[in-house]
């Protein structure tokens with residue numbers, strides 16, 4: 001096992017699933033072609049949040065690490 005921390009982390013792998021992907025807002029239907037999500041981790045889970053630029057609805061995706 002390597003202890004170096006330069007490679008792809010679980011964090012990055014999760015993020016690459018949807019960061020930069022089009023995301024449609026449930027509330028107003030606005031489609032953001034290059035959605036940017038903010039990541040926050042609390043140990044066992046990671047949350048990705050973004051705010052719809054059109055209506056301001058906050059979208060949250062939560063994953064287990």
Ligand SMILES: [Zn+2]
Pocket residue numbers: 025026027028029030052053054055056057
């Ligand atoms: Zn919206």
